[in-house]
Amino acid sequence: MTQSHDLVVVGGGPAGYAAALYGAAAGLDVGLVEEHRIGGTCLHVGCIPAKELLETASVLRTVRGASAFGVGTGDAEPTVDLVVSQQRKQGVIDQLVKGLGSLLSGRNVTVYDGTGRLGVDHTVTVQSRSDGGSTLVQADHVILATGSSPRTIGGFEVDGELVVTSDELLSITEVPGRVAVIGGGAIGCEFASMLSDLGSAVTLLEALPEILVGCDADVAKTVRRSFRKRRIDVHTGVSVSGHEPAAGATTVSYGSGADPAAEQVEVDLVVMAVGRWPRGDSAGLVGTRVVVDDRGFIQVDDRLRTGEPGVYAVGDVISTPQLAHVGFAEGMFAVRDLLGESPAPLDPETVPWCIYSHPEVAFAGMTEEAARAAGHEVVVSSHRFAGNGRAMIVGDTEGLVKVVAEVGPDGRAGRILGVHLVGPWVTEQLGQAYLAVNWEATVDDVAAHIQPHPTLSELFGEAVLSLTGRSLHG
Numbered sequence: 001m002t003q004s005h006d007l008v009v010v011g012g013g014p015a016g017y018a019a020a021l022y023g024a025a026a027g028l029d030v031g032l033v034e035e036h037r038i039g040g041t042c043l044h045v046g047c048i049p050a051k052e053l054l055e056t057a058s059v060l061r062t063v064r065g066a067s068a069f070g071v072g073t074g075d076a077e078p079t080v081d082l083v084v085s086q087q088r089k090q091g092v093i094d095q096l097v098k099g100l101g102s103l104l105s106g107r108n109v110t111v112y113d114g115t116g117r118l119g120v121d122h123t124v125t126v127q128s129r130s131d132g133g134s135t136l137v138q139a140d141h142v143i144l145a146t147g148s149s150p151r152t153i154g155g156f157e158v159d160g161e162l163v164v165t166s167d168e169l170l171s172i173t174e175v176p177g178r179v180a181v182i183g184g185g186a187i188g189c190e191f192a193s194m195l196s197d198l199g200s201a202v203t204l205l206e207a208l209p210e211i212l213v214g215c216d217a218d219v220a221k222t223v224r225r226s227f228r229k230r231r232i233d234v235h236t237g238v239s240v241s242g243h244e245p246a247a248g249a250t251t252v253s254y255g256s257g258a259d260p261a262a263e264q265v266e267v268d269l270v271v272m273a274v275g276r277w278p279r280g281d282s283a284g285l286v287g288t289r290v291v292v293d294d295r296g297f298i299q300v301d302d303r304l305r306t307g308e309p310g311v312y313a314v315g316d317v318i319s320t321p322q323l324a325h326v327g328f329a330e331g332m333f334a335v336r337d338l339l340g341e342s343p344a345p346l347d348p349e350t351v352p353w354c355i356y357s358h359p360e361v362a363f364a365g366m367t368e369e370a371a372r373a374a375g376h377e378v379v380v381s382s383h384r385f386a387g388n389g390r391a392m393i394v395g396d397t398e399g400l401v402k403v404v405a406e407v408g409p410d411g412r413a414g415r416i417l418g419v420h421l422v423g424p425w426v427t428e429q430l431g432q433a434y435l436a437v438n439w440e441a442t443v444d445d446v447a448a449h450i451q452p453h454p455t456l457s458e459l460f461g462e463a464v465l466s467l468t469g470r471s472l473h474g
Contacts, residue, residue, distance in 0.1 A: 001136075003110070005031040007338070008124050008139040010116040010283050013040020015315025015327030016145030017100060023335045024107035031137050032109050033116035033126050039097055040147055041316075042324040048096065049170040050190060052089040054356050056080065057197035061358065068395060080198055082173045089170075117284025118142060122310060125284070141310045141338045144290070144298060145331065146283050148276035148316035155242030156182070156272060162250045163243070163270045166191075175199050176269040180252045182240055184211035186355045188273035189223060193357035195271075196232050203233045203265050205254050210236055212355070216367040216420040218382065218402055223422060226359055226398055238263070243270060278317045295319070302345040304334050312338070320348045352434045354427040359399045362430040365418030365437035368404050376417060377407040383463040385423045387473065389454040399423020403433075403463045405443050413443045413467040419460065429457045436464075443467040 007023045009016045012034030020032040037044055063078040104111060112135060114128040122142050126135045150165035152158055160168045166187060177200065181192045184206030192204045204211070204227070211227075211234060212220040227234050241260040243250045252270060255262030280292035289307035291299040298313040300306055306313050314330035316322045329346055336343040355361035371378045382402040385391040399422040408414030419433035436446050447468050451461035465471055 002123070003031065003135060003137045005029045005110065005137065005139040007031070007141045007143065007335070008033065008116075008122075008137050009143045009145060009331075010118065010124060011040065011145030011147055011315070011317075012038040012111070013145060013147045013315060013327065014042045014324040015147075015331045016040070016143070017104070017331075018328040019143045019145065019314060019331030019335055020109045021103055021107060022332045024104075024109050026335060026339060028335070030107075030109045031112060031139065032104065033112045033114065033124060033137070035115040035129060037097070038100055038104070038111065039093075042327075043093060043096055043100075045167045045170055047324050048093055049089050050166070050194075051356055052092055053085065053170060054190060054194050056082075056085040056088075057194045058358065061197050065395065080175065082175060082198075086171065086173055112137065117286075118144065118288055118290070118311070119284060120287040141312070143331070143334050144283050144306070144311065144313040144317060145315045145327070146279045146317045148278050148322060150272065151275045151277050152272050153182070153240070153274055155240070156270060158272065162245055162268075163272065165272045169271055176267075177201065178249075178265075178267040179203070179269045179271060180205060180265055180267045181271045181273055182252075183273035183275070184208070184234070184236065185213065185273065185275065186353075186361075187275075188271075189227075189355060189357045191271055191273055192227065192232055196227075196230050197358065200269075201231075201233075203252075203267065204235065205238055205240055205252075206234070206236045207239050208236065212361065214367075215353075215355075215361060215363065216402060216404075216418075217369060218400065219361055219363065219420050219422040222399055223357060223359060223361065233265075235263075276316060276322055278319075280317055293319075303337050304330055305337070310338075320346075321351055321353070323351065323353070326351050347438075350434075350438050352430050354430065356427060359396075359423050360426045361422050362426040362433075363418065363420040364430060364434040365416070366404060367418060367420065368402070371404050371406070371417050378417065379405055379407055379413045379467060381405075381463045381466045383459050383466070385456070385459060388456060388459050390456045390458075391424055393454070394424060396424035399426070401426075401459045401463045403443075403460070403467060405467050408442075412469070415440055415442050416446065416464070421460070423456075425456055429460065432457065433460055 006028040008031045023030045112126045114126040116124045124137045175198045179200045196202045238254045239260045240254045243252045253261035278296040280296045280298045297319040312334040315327035384400045386397045391397045402420040404418040405413040406415045446464045451458035
C-alpha cells in the first residue's frame, strides 16, 4: 500500500526537519524520512556536540585563570574528565532529540525510519532500518535534504584510533597528548582550539596560504596570532603526503612546493577537518530529472528547485554554505515556494557565520577585500576589544570589530556591506550586525541607535559611529 502526503522530506537533519515542521505549521500533511537519527549531523556529530566540548574547554580555561579574579582553586592544576563531559554532552543531545520528536509528533508529521530513495512520479521507497521491509510514499512535492559526510584524503584512512574525523573525535574520552589537525578552516580551527585548551600539543596543517579562508584578513590574522600565543603550531601553504604508524603513535609527513614530505611531526592522533562531501546520490533519483554534479551536489535554481518538477533540494546537499541555520532557512524557503508565496531568493553572500574557536569569529556580508574586488569604494572602521570596559571585566580583550561600508555619492560612509568580529562571545553579538547588512542599513541608520553600556556589543556601535565622522571613544 502506498502512503500519500502533501509533502515528503527525505532527510531529518536541520534542513529536512525545518521543512517538515514549517510545512506542517502551514497545514500540509507531511512525511519525513530519516535513515539514522532525527536531528542529523548537526545534532548528533556536529554543531551541538562540538560546541558542548568547546564549552568544556572554555570552562577549563576559565578555571585556570580564576586566580586573576581572586578566586582560589588550590595549588593543583585543574583537570578535565572527558567521560563526565561526554555524559553531559549526550544529555544535551538527548533532551534536544526528545524535544524535536515532540514537535514533529505535535504537528502530526509522519516519521519513516529508513532510507528513502526517490523514483518516478514523486514516489519515495523507504527501506526500513529495523526489518528491511519497504514502504512506498508518494507526495505532491518532495524535498531532498540528504546532507553530507566528512571528507577524507588519500593516505589517511579513518580507523577511529589514529585517524579520525569529526564523527569520532566528538566521542573521545581521553585527551590525546599530541594531535595533528589537517585543515585550517572553521572546523579545523575549532578543533585545534578545543584540543589545545584541553591540554593537547596541537599542530595545524593547512594547504592554503592562510587559515580561515573566506574570513576577513584582519580576523584571520587575529586568530592566528592568538593560536601562536597558545603554542598551537600553525603551518599554512603545506600539503600532507601520508602518515606512518608505529608503537601507538604516527608520524605525519607534510611540506610545501615540490616536496610534500619535507617535514614530519609525530602525534598520537590525526584529525581530518577538510570539509564535507554532499550526499547527492544517496536518495536514488533513478528515473528522475534531478541532476547531481561532479562534486556530489544536487543542482538547483535560485528557488531551490531541481530539474524534476515539484522536487526541491536544501541543506548541505546543495552548493550553498554548509551551515545548519542556512539549512533551516532553505527548508522554510522551499515550503513557502511550493505554497506559491514567492519568497525572495536567499543570498548566500549575506548569511551569518559563526566559528566557536577561542577567540570566537562571527561575520556577515562582504570582507574588505571582496567589497573592493566587486568594485565598491569602501571605508573601514576597526575597533579593538582592548579598550572595551566589559571585555576588561571578563578578562578577555583580544580581538576587534571591523565594519566595511560603501562610500556614498556625497563622499560619506553609507550602506554597511559587511561586519566582521573576532573576540569574546562575538557569536552572540552578530545579530544586530547581520540585520544591518541584510536590511542594507547605512552607518547613519545604525549610529542613531543607543548601545547599552557596559557591554561587549557596544563596540559594534562605536565602530559604526566613527564612520559618521564623529566618534566617541575611538
